[in-house]
Amino acid sequence: MTYALDEIAPLIKEWTINTRLPEVISEMTRRYYYKGLIEQNQLSIEAEIYKCKNDPVHWFNHWIWTYDPRGMPFGMPANIPFVLRPKQVELVDWLLERENTQTHGLIEKSRDEGMSYVVLGFYLHRWLFVEGFAGGVGSRKEELVDKKGDPKTLLHKFRDMYSKMPNWLKPKGFVEKVHDNYMRIINPDNGATITGEAGDNIGRGGRTTMYFLDEWAFVDRQEAVDAAISQNTNVHIKGSTPNGIGDRFHQDRFSGRYAVFTMPWRDNPDKNWQVEIRGKVIYPWYEKQLATLDDVVIAQEVDINYAASVEGVLIPSAWVEASIDSHIKLNIEPSGDRIGALDVADEGKDKNSFAGRHGIVLQYLESWSGKGDDIFGTTQKTMDLCIQDDYGLCYYDSDGLGAGVRGDARVINERQREIGGVEISVEPFRGSASVHDPDGEMVEERKNKDFFANLKAQSWWSLRIRFQNTYRASKGMEYDPDNLISLSTVDLDPKELALLKTELSQPTYTKNGVGKILVNKQPDGACSPNRADSVMICFNPAIANIAIWDKL
Template sequence: MDWSAIQQQKAKREVERQAGGWAIERKKCAADILYWFDRHVWTYDPRLTRERNPDGTRKSPYVPFRLWPKQREILLQIGELVDAGEEGLIEKSRDTGATYLTAGFALHRWLFVPGFKTTFGSRKVDYVDKKDNPDSIFAKLRIMARRQPPELMPEGFNWAQHDNYMRLVNPATGSVISGEGGEDMGRGGRSSLYVVDEAAFVPNADAVEKALSGNTDCVMWVSSVNGMGNLFARKRHSIMKPHQIMRLHWRDDPRKTEEWAAAKQASFSDPTTWASEYDIDYTASVEGICIPALWVESAKRLAAMEPRLKPSNAGVVGLDVGAGKAKSVAIPRKGPIVLPPKVRGHPDTTGTAWWGLETAVETGCDALNFDAPGVGAGVSSTLMHRDDNETAADAERAKRFAHLAVVPVNTGISPSERLWPDGRTSEEMFGNLKAEIWWLCRTALQRTHEHVLWIEGKENGREHPLTDLLALPSGDRESDQLCLQLSLVKWGRNDKGKIVIERKEALAKRGIASPDHADALMLTFVDPPAAPSVAMFLMKRHRS
C-alpha cells in the first residue's frame, strides 16, 4: 500500500473517531440540558467591550454562558413543567437572563426533541424578532445557535433556508421555534410550549390567555413586575401553585454586590422603579402596605450579616389551619429566628392538631398558638374538648407533649393590654388583636431593616437589641412564599380611627389569595396566657 493510501486510511479513521466522539457528545447533550449549557451555549453582553484583556485588547461581547445555581434550578423546573403539561411563571429582576434561559431551553428542545414547537410572544412583534436588534428574542436564539458546534446542528440545516423572520426550522426533526406579537398572540397554531415575555406588560392579557388555552397546555409567563393590577400578578398570587412559580432576583447573580445595588438604585429618580424592576416588589406603588418589601429583604439577609444573632431556648409555633383544599401552615419562631414554614395538605383537623404538636416538639418550641375560629374549631375539639371516643393510647401519646402550652387564638377579639413606647395602649391603637400582632411583626421588621442599614454604615441605620429583630428564612418555596405574603397586606383605619388590617375579602378583590403563611407567623406574636399544657387537656378528656 502506497504512502498516500495509508494517509487516506488514517484520515478516514480520524474522521470516524471524531464522528463517534461527537455522537457520544450529542447523546450527553440531549440527555442533560445543564451539560449542554455548560459546554456549548454562549451569550451576548455589549457592556463587556468597555473592559480589556491582559494583552490590552478589548473583550469580546460574546462569552460562554456560565449558569448560576439559581438558573440551573430554574432550567430543570421548566423542563418538569413542560413534561407535565403545566403552565409556569418566572418573576424576575431585570438583567438576570430569564429570556436567555427560556430561549436556551427552546433551542435545546429544537435540537434534540423531534417535533417540539416553542412559540415566543410579546406585546410587540419587534421585541420578538427585528433585524439587527440584539435585544430581540430571536436575536438571542441566533446568537446561541450560530455558536453551536456544527456537529450538534441538524443534518441538512441551512441558515438561508431554515432561519426566517420569527421562524427557525429543524429540517431533520421538524422541530420549530416561532414567534408572535401583539393581539395575534396565541392564534398561530398549536405549540408544545408558549413563552409570554414581559407578561405583566401585555395589554388585554386576559384575551391572550383565552387564545392560548386552545394553543398549548404549557404557557410560561415571564416578566418583571408591574404592580398588582394585571393577569401576571393574579396568577402569581392567587392562581398558580408553588411548584409552578420561579423567581430570579438580582441577589441570585453572584456578580452583583450591595455596592452595585446602591449605585443602581441611586440612578433612579423614582424609588418605585428600583423596587418593582429589580427588587420584584409588586406593591412598590401601592399605598398603605403594612410591611414594605424592603424591610422583608433586610430580614432575609440579617442572619448572614449578624453573627451574634442566636435563637432563643424557648419558641412558639404559629399554626394557621387550612380549610378545604387549602394547606395548613405551621411556622416555628425561636426569639428573633424564624424557621422555615412547614405545610400539611390533609384536611382532617384531628391529624392537623397532632401534626402541629409534633412540629413544636421537633423544632424545640414550647408553645403552639393556633387560629381557633372557623375550621380551627376542629383543632380546638381535638386538643381542648371532651371526646367520648378518646382512648388510653391518646392519653399516653399526649405525654410526649406534656411540656407544651397550647393557645387557641381568635384574632377578631379586642387587643391585649400592651403598653407601647409612645404611652398608648393597644386598645387605643388597634381595632382588634389581628391588627396588634401584625403591628408587632411590622415593628420587628422595621427595626431589622434599620439594624441592617446600621451594619452597612448607611443613612438611617440604627442599632437595635438583637432580641428586637426578626431573621426570616429564604431559599425554599415555603419560606419565599412567607416573605412574599408579608409585603402584600395593607393596613388602614376603622371609623373610630383605630388601625385595622386588610380583610381576606378585600385581598381577594385585589387578586391576592389568603396569606396563610403570613398569618401563621403573626400567631407567634400572640402573648401566651397562663395556659395549661396540652397533656393536661388530653388526659383530662380521657379521665372524663
C-alpha cells in the same frame, strides 16, 4: 450603610478587568482550539454532532455565543462565549423535564439573569435536533418579539446564536431569504419551526410543542391569552420579573399548578462576588443597583418581591431581608419562652400553617393542606409538633373553622395526662376581637383602642414594629433585643422561608372612616398568606400577659 456610586464603580471595573476578562479570553482560546480539533476530519464532526444532539449543556458550552456590549469600555469583546452558569444549567435540565413530563412551568427571576437567552438557546437546540419541533414565543408587543437587527427582540437572540454556530451544525437546506421570515423561522431539513406572536394574538397561531411567554407579568389581557394558550400547547413556560400582587403571574406563581423555577441574582457568580470596604463585606453589583435604581424597582425586579409596587405595604421587603438570621448578625443568643401558633386552613386550596419560636427567633415553620382533613387531625399534628419542639404555649386562630381546636386540644391533653405525657397550654387568637390593652399605646400618643380596628390589625402592626426595629438595628441604630425578630436559616425549611418572605410583604394597611388601622391580607385577590398569619399569631401582643400568668 449605603455606598456612593463613585466608590462602587472602580470595584466593578477592577473585577471586570482582573477576573471576568481573563475568564472570557481563556474560554475563547479553549473554544478555538476545540473547534480546530473537531474540524480535523468528518468523523470527528459527526461524533460531535451526535454529542451535541444528546447533551444540550455540552452544545451550549462549546458552540453557542452571545452578545453583550456592556463590558466593551473595559476591554471585553461584545461577542462572548455562552458558558452556562450553574443556575442556567439547572434551567436547561428543568426545561427538559417540562418537555419530557408535558407539564407547564413558571420562571420568576431577577432582571438580567439570561432567562430568555437560555430558553431561546434551548429552542435553537430542539429546532436543530428534534424533528417537527414547534416552538412558540410571545410577548406583550410585536417589537419585543421580532424586529430584525434589534438585539432586544426574542427572535433576534435566536438568529444571533444561530449565526455564530459553525456551518456543519446548521441545516444543510437552510436558505435565509426563504426560511427566515418575520415571526417565523423554519428548519427545512426536519420541519421544525419557531414562531412569534404578540399581545392578544399570543397562542392563536397554531399548535406548538412548547410555548414561551416572556415577561408574562406585563402582558395585557392575561385571561384572554391564558384561554388561547391552553388550546395551543401542552407545555407553556411563563417567565417574568414580578409586577405586583394579584395579577395572573402572581396567582400562577403561588397556585401550585406550575413547576416553579427561580433565578435570583444571588446565584449568579457575575453578581454575587464580594469585597470588603470600610470593614464590611458587600456585593458591589448589588450596591450599584441600590445607588442607581428606585427602591420599588430594586425590590420588584432585583429582589423578586411581588409586593414592591403595592401601596401601603405593611412590612416592606427590605425589613424582611434584614431579619434573616438577625440574631446571628447582632450576636443575640435565643432566649425566652418557646411558643407555637397555628393558622387553620379555611377551605379548598388554603393551607394550615404552624410557626414556632424561641424568644425572638422563628425556628419552625410548616404548612400542609387542609383539604380533606378534619380539625382534630390538624390539632393532633399541631400538639405533636409542640411536644416535639417543647413549645409549652400554643395559640390558634379561633375565627372560622379554628373554633373547634380548643375542644380537640382539651381531649388530647386529657389523654396526655392519663399516660403521664406532656400537656400543652392552648389559647385562642380571635383576630376579629377588640384590641389587647385598649388604653395602652403601641403607637406613641395614640391609645390602642383609637388606633386599631381590631386585634388582627393590632397584631400585624406589632409584627411590623418588630421588623422595623430589626431593620433599624441592622443599620446601626440602638435597639432592645427583645423587640426584634429573626428568621433562622439554620432551622427553617428553605422553601417555607422563601414563601414566608413573600407572604410577609403581601398585607397592606389602610384607615377606616374613623381613622383606625385596617389590614388587608389579600390585596388584589392574592392568596391567603397562611405562613405569615401563623407568624403574626406567634408574636401577637397578648402573649406577654399569658406567659406571665403561666409562671405565677
